[in-house]
Amino acid sequence: MSSCFKITHQSKNSLARTGILTTAHNKLETPFYMPVATKGAVKNINHIQLQDLDFNCLISNAFINYLRPGLDLISKAGGLHKFSGWNNSYFTDSGGFQLILDHFNPVINDEGVSLKNPFTSKKEMITPEKSIEIQNILGSDVAMCLDHQPVFGKDRKDYLESTIRTIEWAKRCIDFHKSNSNKLNSKQLLFGIVQGGNHIDLRQMCALALTKLDFDGVALGGFGIGEAQKDMYNIIYQTKKYLLIDNPTYIMGIGSPIEILNCVENGADCFDSVYPMRMARHGLIFTANGEIKIDRGAYKEDFSPLDKECDCFVCKNHSRAYLHHLYKTHEQNAHVLLTYHNVYFVQNLIKNIRLSIKEDNFLKFKKEFEKKYKK
RNA sequence: GCUGGGGUAGUUCAGUGGUUAGAAUCACCGGUUGUGGUCCGGUGGACUCGAGUUCGAAUCUCGGCCCCGGCC
Numbered sequence: 423m424s425s426c427f428k429i430t431h432q433s434k435n436s437l438a439r440t441g442i443l444t445t446a447h448n449k450l451e452t453p454f455y456m457p458v459a460t461k462g463a464v465k466n467i468n469h470i471q472l473q474d475l476d477f478n479c480l481i482s483n484a485f486i487n488y489l490r491p492g493l494d495l496i497s498k499a500g501g502l503h504k505f506s507g508w509n510n511s512y513f514t515d516s517g518g519f520q521l522i523l524d525h526f527n528p529v530i531n532d533e534g535v536s537l538k539n540p541f542t543s544k545k546e547m548i549t550p551e552k553s554i555e556i557q558n559i560l561g562s563d564v565a566m567c568l569d570h571q572p573v574f575g576k577d578r579k580d581y582l583e584s585t586i587r588t589i590e591w592a593k594r595c596i597d598f599h600k601s602n603s604n605k606l607n608s609k610q611l612l613f614g615i616v617q618g619g620n621h622i623d624l625r626q627m628c629a630l631a632l633t634k635l636d637f638d639g640v641a642l643g644g645f646g647i648g649e650a651q652k653d654m655y656n657i658i659y660q661t662k663k664y665l666l667i668d669n670p671t672y673i674m675g676i677g678s679p680i681e682i683l684n685c686v687e688n689g690a691d692c693f694d695s696v697y698p699m700r701m702a703r704h705g706l707i708f709t710a711n712g713e714i715k716i717d718r719g720a721y722k723e724d725f726s727p728l729d730k731e732c733d734c735f736v737c738k739n740h741s742r743a744y745l746h747h748l749y750k751t752h753e754q755n756a757h758v759l760l761t762y763h764n765v766y767f768v769q770n771l772i773k774n775i776r777l778s779i780k781e782d783n784f785l786k787f788k789k790e791f792e793k794k795y796k797k
Numbered sequence: 798g799c800u801g802g803g804g805u806a807g808u809u810c811a812g813u814g815g816u817u818a819g820a821a822u823c824a825c826c827g828g829u830u831g832u833g834g835u836c837c838g839g840u841g842g843a844c845u846c847g848a849g850u851u852c853g854a855a856u857c858u859c860g861g862c863c864c865c866g867g868c869c
Contacts, residue, residue: 456831458830458831458832459832460831460832461832465832465834481831483831483832486832513831515831516831517831518831519831519832520831523833525833540833566831569831571831615831641831643831644831645830645831646830646831647830651830672831673831674830674831675830675831676830676831677830678830681830693830694830694831695830695831695832696829696830696831696832697829697830698830699832700829700830700832700836701829701830703834703835703836704828704829704835704836704837705835706828706829715826718825718826719824719825749835752835754835756835757835
């Protein structure tokens with residue numbers, strides 16, 4: 423039973439809820455979205471701006487930090503928080519996501535994963551224990567289990583194998599986490615991860631197994647890629663039935679406005695995704711009236727703001743024409759300004775979601791948002 | 798005035814006497830989700846003009862026009 427999470431309001435007509443997740447650094451209001459700071463920095467937006475936007479939690483990557491700059495250096499600095507100058511919360515991803523990137527030449531067996539260090543070309547063996555040890559040293563507020571999501575898994579057989587492996591690894595992760603007294607952050611929480619692709623029974627089997635392991639929270643993985651995407655909401659809904667009601671539920675890798683809304687409706691409490699920042703870099707901008715692509719010629723002489731309803735400083739001070747010009751001329755500031763707007767937009771959405779849940783108005787809010795957002 | 802170089806997509810370049818003239822950029826349209834990046838994919842668009850040689854010229858020859866350099 424987790425004591426770090428407390429539900430503060432439960433929607434009557436859906437699984438949407440607000441809550442407080444208490445970490446060593448913060449009390450995090452849920453639902454919340456975490457900007458991704460793989461290397462201890464979010465691309466094109468700095469810590470002060472993020473803090474001003476009330477982001478109290480980022481997610482970094484244990485494996486990437488382990489490869490570079492390395493644990494010795496981060497330890498000398500006093501851990502990931504001090505090294506990166508972020509005094510709020512950090513989740514750390516285990517490195518499980520890197521298992522699907524060809525770039526790292528992953529070779530997986532029951533013991534763990536063998537990966538190629540792209541900086542040295544040396545092989546690195548990451549086991550569940552090793553992954554937790556790295557996160558213990560980094561001192562993140564929430565560590566994630568090492569999980570296995572199959573890349574090419576088209577067959578149920580592949581998903582069954584990876585799901586069973588994920589459960590076995592989860593046991594090893596929690597055993598190591600409990601027994602290792604050498605943690606930088608003694609209050610570090612640990613979340614398990616549900617795999618199973620789009621097979622509801624595998625998801626439920628995995629969820630059930632994790633609930634028996636005393637995790638502080640449970641994540642659903644495997645949505646950023648592959649076939650599970652279209653069935654995501656149903657998978658979350660069906661999986662939630664097998665999770666403890668007062669466990670925080672984290673949807674990994676999801677971050678578009680519409681997806682956040684639908685995940686919240688099905689009981690999700692936190693998110694992380696590169697989506698808002700990457701879309702900004704690629705010129706796709708979130709607005710209350712839908713997404714726009716700022717590189718389109720249509721905006722060349724459009725002197726209105728990105729989003730008329732947005733109060734961010736970019737919308738208050740700059741026109742689409744100006745941002746179009748910066749973007750088309752590859753001016754660095756284009757990415758900085760567009761990233762700021764997208765991140766602001768998502769945070770604003772999250773705040774409104776929380777408010778609407780507290781006011782028992784979530785479904786109405788969602789419906790109205792979607793109506794305007796989808797053309 | 799003399800002389801050399803050059804004119805190929807909106808732009809910068811490649812290339813060849815022989816099916817459908819390449820690329821980058823550009824324009825338009827997709828994509829992007831536990832970060833390998835200002836990324837990936839699709840589509841669109843051109844041989845300076847005239848004459849000659851040739852079965853065939855965008856390519857070779859001559860001339861016109863235009864651009865760049867050098868000399869006077």
